[in-house]
Amino acid sequence: KTAEIGLIGLGTMGGNLALNIAENGFRIAVWNRTVEKTETFHAKAGDLAANLVPTKTLEEFVQAIAKPRAIILMVPAGEAVDAQIEALKPLLDADDLIIDAGNANYHETNRRDAAVTADSPRFMGIGVSGGEEGARFGPSIMAGGPKSAWEQVGHILEAISAKHEGTPCAAHLGEAGAGHLVKTVHNGIEYADMQMIAEVYGVMRDGLGLDASEISKVFGAWNEGILQSYLIEISHKVAGTADPDTGKPMLDIILDTAGQKGTGRWTAIEALMLGTPASAIEAAVAARNMSARLGERKAGQAAFGAAPGKVLGDAVSAKDLEAALVAGKIICYAQGFGLILEAARQYGWSMPLPEIARIWRQGCIIRSAMLNDMSEALGEDPERNLMLAPFFAEKLKETHGALRKVVALGALNGLAVPALSAALSYFDIMRTERSTANMLQGQRDFFGAHGFERTDKDGKGYHGPWAMNTV
Numbered sequence: 210k211t212a213e214i215g216l217i218g219l220g221t222m223g224g225n226l227a228l229n230i231a232e233n234g235f236r237i238a239v240w241n242r243t244v245e246k247t248e249t250f251h252a253k254a255g256d257l258a259a260n261l262v263p264t265k266t267l268e269e270f271v272q273a274i275a276k277p278r279a280i281i282l283m284v285p286a287g288e289a290v291d292a293q294i295e296a297l298k299p300l301l302d303a304d305d306l307i308i309d310a311g312n313a314n315y316h317e318t319n320r321r322d323a324a325v326t327a328d329s330p331r332f333m334g335i336g337v338s339g340g341e342e343g344a345r346f347g348p349s350i351m352a353g354g355p356k357s358a359w360e361q362v363g364h365i366l367e368a369i370s371a372k373h374e375g376t377p378c379a380a381h382l383g384e385a386g387a388g389h390l391v392k393t394v395h396n397g398i399e400y401a402d403m404q405m406i407a408e409v410y411g412v413m414r415d416g417l418g419l420d421a422s423e424i425s426k427v428f429g430a431w432n433e434g435i436l437q438s439y440l441i442e443i444s445h446k447v448a449g450t451a452d453p454d455t456g457k458p459m460l461d462i463i464l465d466t467a468g469q470k471g472t473g474r475w476t477a478i479e480a481l482m483l484g485t486p487a488s489a490i491e492a493a494v495a496a497r498n499m500s501a502r503l504g505e506r507k508a509g510q511a512a513f514g515a516a517p518g519k520v521l522g523d524a525v526s527a528k529d530l531e532a533a534l535v536a537g538k539i540i541c542y543a544q545g546f547g548l549i550l551e552a553a554r555q556y557g558w559s560m561p562l563p564e565i566a567r568i569w570r571q572g573c574i575i576r577s578a579m580l581n582d583m584s585e586a587l588g589e590d591p592e593r594n595l596m597l598a599p600f601f602a603e604k605l606k607e608t609h610g611a612l613r614k615v616v617a618l619g620a621l622n623g624l625a626v627p628a629l630s631a632a633l634s635y636f637d638i639m640r641t642e643r644s645t646a647n648m649l650q651g652q653r654d655f656f657g658a659h660g661f662e663r664t665d666k667d668g669k670g671y672h673g674p675w676a677m678n679t680v
């Protein structure tokens with residue numbers, strides 16, 4: 210019996226995805242560059258081995274799949290994907306389909322999509338979120354590519370995806386790189402969400418003097434409320450875990466330099482390129498970059514001193530911190546969805562924003578209860594800034610005072626809260642009709658005759674006389 214689908218790349222994510230597909234009753238051919246990996250994988254698959262077709266050569270792999278073929282690539286993003294596509298092309302027919310399931314940069318997916326010709330296989334890019342567990346038991350899947358591709362494999366992707374109230378967290382979101390763009394923004398939001406949680410952790414640790422177990426309890430309590438989410442849940446668990454060797458809290462022995470593979474950075478770059486504000490995400494990326502400069506931070510502390518411990522006394526409560534996080538979260542999602550909307554506009558993709566919020570509801574790293582309300586709010590009006598949806602506007606009215614308090618007390622006492630602070634500045638700018646950019650326009654006209662518009666007359670290209678003392 211031939212396989213219904215194939216998968217190349219049996220690393221952690223690829224292997225788990227293949228097992229998930231097999232478990233959902235689809236026969237799947239698998240191939241890996243090193244044959245031993247395929248053999249071990251098959252040998253360890255238990256009952257699921259019956260649905261796996263291990264293959265030794267690429268030719269054998271391709272022949273094992275029913276036509277028109279669908280082949281998932283789960284290889285490292287970048288050159289490996291291009292190399293794999295090139296190796297496959299001569300073996301495939303024009304109506305076959307190559308699906309890149311890695312964390313590709315969506316520009317590369319756009320390029321690969323544009324390279325599809327009448328006699329080359331079709332191409333689709335899917336974002337898969339949820340880490341190892343998700344890949345194995347149900348990820349969130351963000352697909353981009355031709356409709357025909359989704360018609361061919363959508364049922365498989367839906368079957369293996371996470372379910373929210375019975376509905377699959379997998380959807381076709383648009384053409385070409387649309388799926389990978391959404392995955393990238395997902396990761397940007399992931400960075401900001403994680404960073405804001407880390408910032409309130411810092412306020413609790415350094416500002417309030419709470420220990421890891423007390424902090425864990427606070428996160429645990431928040432996970433019962435409006436902030437209920439996977440990231441709060443795991444923060445509760447991370448803070449509550451002791452190192453078996455030393456008995457110390459894990460948090461106290463983990464080095465504070467954060468790694469990154471780059472998707473958060475891409476989101477920030479994309480926001481800048483598309484001209485759409487994503488300042489909380491940008492701040493989160495910058496915070497990781499600063500964290501990596503441990504040597505400089507040591508020297509900085511020696512030169513300027515760090516904030517003294519317990520510097521906030523009890524000026525800030527857990528309730529304030531929870532409310533600040535709520536406000537920060539709404540703002541960072543408003544920025545993320547704003548970015549997707551802008552990309553959709555510029556690329557002419559019709560991206561279903563409420564659907565995106567819905568498929569993030571389960572399976573992915575940023576899954577949270579609040580995404581229900583976001584999906585609803587975006588359903589009412591996908592073009593409106595999420596902050597202005599009545600539900601979230603109400604929440605922001607209730608919580609921006611706490612965000613302000615946390616950011617202000619942080620600033621006054623030397624506790625860095627960069628993402629929360631960026632979120633607050635965004636909020637304050639976006640609720641101010643008369644901003645300060647009139648000064649920028651004056652400066653631009655002064656030094657470069659760039660011209661400006663006037664508040665009292667129509668038209669563009671006005672210039673100032675720029676003579677001193679005429680006010």
Ligand code: 6PG
Pocket residue numbers: 312337338339340396399468469470471472473573574
């Ligand atoms: C997911 C994650 C995942 C990502 C890791 C690591 O949705 O499952 O976003 O795709 O690769 O979280 O990202 P960084 O190494 O950049 O933190």
